[in-house]
Amino acid sequence: MSLFVLRRLGLMLLMALVLTFAVFCLTNLQPNLEKLARSEGSVRMTDESIANWIVQNGHGGSMVTRYGQWLGVVPGWTYTDDKGVTRGRCISAEVPAEAAPRYCGILQGNWGFSTFAKSPVTTVLARSLGHTGWLMLAVMLVMVPTSLLLGVLSGMREGSRTDRVLSAFAIATTATPEYVSGVIFVALFGSATAGLSPLLNQWGWIEGKTLFLGTATSAMDDITFWNFSLPVMTIALYGIGYIARMTRASMTEVMTQQYIRTARLKGVSFRNVVMKHALRNALIAPFTVIMLQFPWLLNGVVIVETLFNYKGFGWTLVQAAGNNDINMLLACSVVAVFVVLVTQLISDIGYVFLNPRIRLS
Numbered sequence: 001m002s003l004f005v006l007r008r009l010g011l012m013l014l015m016a017l018v019l020t021f022a023v024f025c026l027t028n029l030q031p032n033l034e035k036l037a038r039s040e041g042s043v044r045m046t047d048e049s050i051a052n053w054i055v056q057n058g059h060g061g062s063m064v065t066r067y068g069q070w071l072g073v074v075p076g077w078t079y080t081d082d083k084g085v086t087r088g089r090c091i092s093a094e095v096p097a098e099a100a101p102r103y104c105g106i107l108q109g110n111w112g113f114s115t116f117a118k119s120p121v122t123t124v125l126a127r128s129l130g131h132t133g134w135l136m137l138a139v140m141l142v143m144v145p146t147s148l149l150l151g152v153l154s155g156m157r158e159g160s161r162t163d164r165v166l167s168a169f170a171i172a173t174t175a176t177p178e179y180v181s182g183v184i185f186v187a188l189f190g191s192a193t194a195g196l197s198p199l200l201n202q203w204g205w206i207e208g209k210t211l212f213l214g215t216a217t218s219a220m221d222d223i224t225f226w227n228f229s230l231p232v233m234t235i236a237l238y239g240i241g242y243i244a245r246m247t248r249a250s251m252t253e254v255m256t257q258q259y260i261r262t263a264r265l266k267g268v269s270f271r272n273v274v275m276k277h278a279l280r281n282a283l284i285a286p287f288t289v290i291m292l293q294f295p296w297l298l299n300g301v302v303i304v305e306t307l308f309n310y311k312g313f314g315w316t317l318v319q320a321a322g323n324n325d326i327n328m329l330l331a332c333s334v335v336a337v338f339v340v341l342v343t344q345l346i347s348d349i350g351y352v353f354l355n356p357r358i359r360l361s
Helices: 002-027 030-040 047-056 063-071 121-156 161-174 178-189 197-202 225-255 258-265 270-282 284-307 313-322 326-354
Strands: 078-080 086-088
Touching: 002 063, 002 326, 030 047, 121 161, 121 225, 121 270, 121 284, 121 313, 121 326, 161 225, 178 225, 178 284, 225 270, 225 284, 258 270, 270 284, 284 313, 284 326, 313 326
Parallel strands: none
Antiparallel strands: 078 086
16 A cells, blocks of 8 residues: 555656646746736837846746746756846845845745735735635535435436436536536526515515625635525536436446345345445445546636636636736646645545455556
8 A cells, every 4th residue: 555655656746747847838938928028027128128038037048947946956047137136036135145045946935926916926825725725615515415415316216206307407417517507596596686586585585685695705704605605506516416427327336236136135124235235335436526526626616716706716827827927827737736636646545445355556
């Protein structure tokens, strides 16, 4: 087991280097650097001025060298102008050139400065990841138990009316993307002039104008059921159908196994057969799908957070891409790669606990 984990960690490190280098190359293409120079300098800069700005701000040289500086395995860049003033990656107002360290990349905790937020990348990223963390926690608490319950109920009675109804619901939710379900939810529950809210207000069932708030901006300061329900339901709805379908397929296959029939013939109650014999084996495939939801949630929040104006990781990524914030884009890519690789490692290790017969080769 330890050897397997060590091999996977080595492979994860290699994949992280390859993926982050690919993102680094894409974000540091010459057109992006020229656009950054014009936004930070002046839109009327000449080509020569742009070339000088790129060199003076550490974007010159080979791509591999700049990647090493950003990573922190190559000494940070420095530039001394005609007046003798030295600037560099490791130099700041708090750290003068004389006391600046040689290495100051992300491995040393220096993630750079956000040109859009005008703040250190770590400050902006920590705040946005905190907001998204609460959103993802709420989504998982709603999505996982609901989808497993629907999948188990559907798989227990294959072909029954319950199975057909739940399967139709799962297919419908899976076929509805977040940007569609989010708009529908806002129109139904978050509009004061359309949907159910005007009727509920007229009947006296709700005191406010809307059942739920159509924006989640206030949830960044104080999370309530009123301002957090719509974004949570929007993200969870798609995942519920997908996990429920996988759980149903796995449960249906397990219920046809010989040991299930033997248990039934011995007089074991149907409830005990499901809970003690079938459910654990049926959870192997859904467990993989559940772990895959974490990387998917990072993609899902990009749409939902923008739709509901919730300034989390997805909103930050959209703003960084729209404003050519290279350091923030690189930081977001590191977070995304880390989440994908770690969740895959956890899912592989979880196989052993769900089914010890699986051999790690």
